Amino acid sequence: MKRFYEKIVQYKKCLVVLFTFSALLCLWVGQRVAVNYDIADYLPSHSPSSRALEVMEEEFEGGIPNARVMISNVTIAEALEYKEKLARVEGVEAVTWLDDAVNILQPLATLDQEQVQTYYQDNTALFTVTIKEDMRIEAVQNLRELIGEDQAMSGSAVSTAISTTATVSEVQLISVFAVLFVLVVLVLTTTSWVEPIIVLVGLGVAIAINKGTNLMFGEISFVTNAAGSILQLAVSLDYSVFLLHRFEECRQTNSDVKSAMVEALGKSTLSILSSGLTTVIGFLALVLMQFRLGPDLGLALAKGVAISLIIVFTFMPALILLVYRQIDRTKHRPFVPKLQSLGKWVSRLSMPLVILFALVIVPSYLASNANDYYYGASHIFNETTQLGADTLAIEKRFGQNDTYVLLLPQGDLATETKLSQALNELPQVKSIISYVDLAGAEIPLSYLDETTRAKLMSENYSRMVLSVNVPYEGEETFSVVETIRHIANQYYPDDYYLAGEGVSTYDLMKTISTDMTKVNLVAILAVFIVLVFSLKSVLLPIFLVLSIETAIWLNLAIPYFSDTPIFYIAYLIISSIQLGATVDYAILMTDRYRENRMQGSKKEAVIQTIMDVTVSILTSGSTLTVVGLLMGYISSNQLLGQLGLFIGRGAIFSLIIVLFVLPGILYLFDHFIIKSNPVFLTEKEGEEVEEALA
Structure with missing residues (x-):
């Protein structure tokens, strides 16, 4: 190692230039690393709900409804107009309302009141909206402009869109405060006015390189994006400080700064490496998680600490040797007492x-x-935020509700009818939109218009859209998911697919537990x-x-x-x-x-x-x-x-x-x-x- 450190000292200027250029390049590249804000995307690909989503994307154009929009003080006719406006918003794939479940040309009093109240009550309409994943931010912003601030919307697409925009600004604010605090701490714990700047420069180079090299992952999770740099700053801080202290100690017995730095590196290698290695291992343990958010965060954090170690043993010695005279000129008495x-x-x-x-x-x-746990994303925003308040308002009016999609092999309408009847008997299932529920097994497919048929039938599968009166997660939700899967398996043994936010959360709970x-x-x-x-x-x-x-x-x-x-x-x-x-x-x-x-x-x-x-x-x-x-x-x-x-x-x-x-x-x-x-x-x-x- 001594020979290696001697080379570091010898080529100090080249190293500083090389790492500075690399940091600037990675800083630019880091802005182009995609960030994923959807927790469900990190389920294992082999989980039942993940496979269900893949099949549905292959067979049908529209995805699973992922937003609820509530419009107050509207008549049936006005609600239908809003439905058309919502459907025309860029990024909206589909809008489901009362007219998709029943014939609204009939008097409301003659219709199934439970189905009616799922979508319309007290002059208030609740629309179920499907938003494209790659246009969630734009679509949610446009929906808000359309309905106004006094109306409400909720759902996973809305939550993801708000997380995307809010987290970016919040992380920037946290980072500014963190750097200022670190600067104050370093001023108090070092004995030169220049040393805090040197440490922050080294940390900044390491963090910039880590963010840029995240490009190798394709995309990172919002947890990694928010916590990665801040954690790297906190856990890597003492490596640089320790090296500075060792360098000062060695200079007291060695007047040659270069050899003193080589000596300091040699004496600090074991301590810093053992400290860094335990940190890296702690982070790498997350890679063993089936839930892919763990590997996403673990790899990025472990890589960040490894880069920080490289910086401490290469860039930092070179930088310190270039500015040690400034360190000497700006010495001050210790602020921390014995x-x-x-x-x-x-x-x-x-x-x-x-x-x-x-x-x-x-x-x-x-x-x-x-402890009691939340497994999914349904509680990410509390009532103090607009989304939390909107969610509460919708639940107070229409109750807690979720939408599941059940895919069945096409061709056996009689079995589909029996399955639909069995599911309709569940108290939590408020309505089912499917071919056999709208038309009946005895009505030929040719009698159904092309748009409706495309939503409910594909080349290989029939689709049932279930409106279930349960929250997005919890014991009742998990019990309903198990029950629906059990019933579906009775009619289509191991030959069906069930998807939905509550279903994904159930699989998430099973995976991460x-x-x-x-x-x-x-x-x-x-x-x-x-x-x-x-x-x-x-x-x-x-x-x-x-x-x-x-x-x-x-x-x-x-x-x-x-x-x-x-x-x-x-x-x-x-x-x-x-x-x-x-x-x-x-x-x-x-x-x-x-x-x-x-x-x-x-x-x-x-x-x-x-x-x-x-x-x-x-x-x-x-x-x-x-x-x-x-x-x-x-x-x-x-x-x-x-x-x-x-x-x-x-x-x-x-x-x-x-x-x-x-x-x-x-x-x-x-x-x-x-x-x-x-x-x-x-x-x-x-x-x-x-x-x-x-």
Whole structure:
């Protein structure tokens, strides 16, 4: 490695130019990376609802209805006029209303009132709209202009369109605040006015290159787009700071700046790489999820940290050497005082804190696994947003409603009729639009007009459109999906397809529920193995992983005790993110304790370790806390908001446990930590240990 670092130092100007050009290019390319805001698109391709959507796209022109539009104070005739206007909006594929289900030329009093009230009641009309996926933003904006602000619309297409436009501006605002906070933290924790700028430049180059190289994925999810850069900023910050500190230390004993930088790189390689590797592994564990949002986020985050490591070992040394004179000229006194009193306080309270820690492990674990969950996107916008208020208004008038599409092999109208009758008996099914329901099995297909027939019949399939009076997700919804599939399977064994938002959410629930244990176990095991080899110990990795896992359980236990449902996607992702992002703090604490233990007693080692690492840990931890909380409180998207809240709150729990509990654990198990790992110690290290313990 020394020869490699010597080459880095030798070609410093070329490296700075190369990486600067790469960052500018990737910054331009990054603006062209497509972002997907539809959670259902990340279901495994083999899931039943995904396959159903593929078949329907192949067989029929119109998709599944994905929006509801409510118009108040209209007559039947005016509602029909609105239907035509809605259908003419660019991006709208189809509009379904009362006239598609019944003959409205008859008096309303003579019609099936349950069907009528599904679409029209109290002079208020509810239209079911199908919007093209690639034109959701334009179509939703045009629909809003058509109906006005005082009318209401909801649905997955509306939610996706609003997420797309709102998230972009919110992420920009979060990023600005995050950079400003990082700048303040760096000013407080460094000893030169130039050092914060150097660190931010290095982080900016790494983030720009990561965003640009996301082009290799084709598109990224809105979660990755919103959280990726902010998380990369937070978890990679301490790499550059650590290198700067090492460089300053080496310069005190080495007057040649180039050789001092080579020495600093050599001394910091193991610490930075072990820290970065555990973070990368924590993120890569998400790749094992069947739910493809996990691999999307995991690969982008792991790539981001890997790029940050490359930048720290190549671009940053070159940049520091080019501006070290400016660093020297702008030196100032340290703003953070010595923390000896904190070390003494932690040392005195170490045993009570360890006991308290032991008492909360089991309750926090049990509570973290007993939460109520949202699986889909139906609760992403709350009532404080226009979409949330519109959704509530529609549900108050017409109830919670969803639209399912059932595809059946064409040709057996008698069986279709029996199936329709069985489905109509379900209390949650309010209406069915199909050939056998509109015309009847005895009416020839030729009697149906071409437009209507194309909606209900294809070359190979018949289509039933079911209006079901259930929410987009929940126990009742999942039960209805299972019941419809069971009934359809009785008449068409393994030869039917069912699609719809509630159906996709059901499949999503089944998919991601099986991911949790696998992802967590792999992440924990992989991090544990890395720690075993980097710390040359079996016992220490157990303490470190248990410390961070307990912080994760405490983080996820709060929603249980506050009776707050959480998004299962955020629940699933945060475990790997918090483990990967904050286990570094525990590694740094343990490394320094072992170093200090060679110089004095275990009590002195605890005090000195607290003094040595608190500023470094708080620099990274406070940044992760603030950027997470910013995302939590600024994002109108509740999924992103909750994920941000988990990140910020999780960082706080990790900081508390690492700074106040882990020193006590190291103190308590000092004898085993120092002496019970001879297998992993060299002969020289063994002699040093024996001397320290003597």
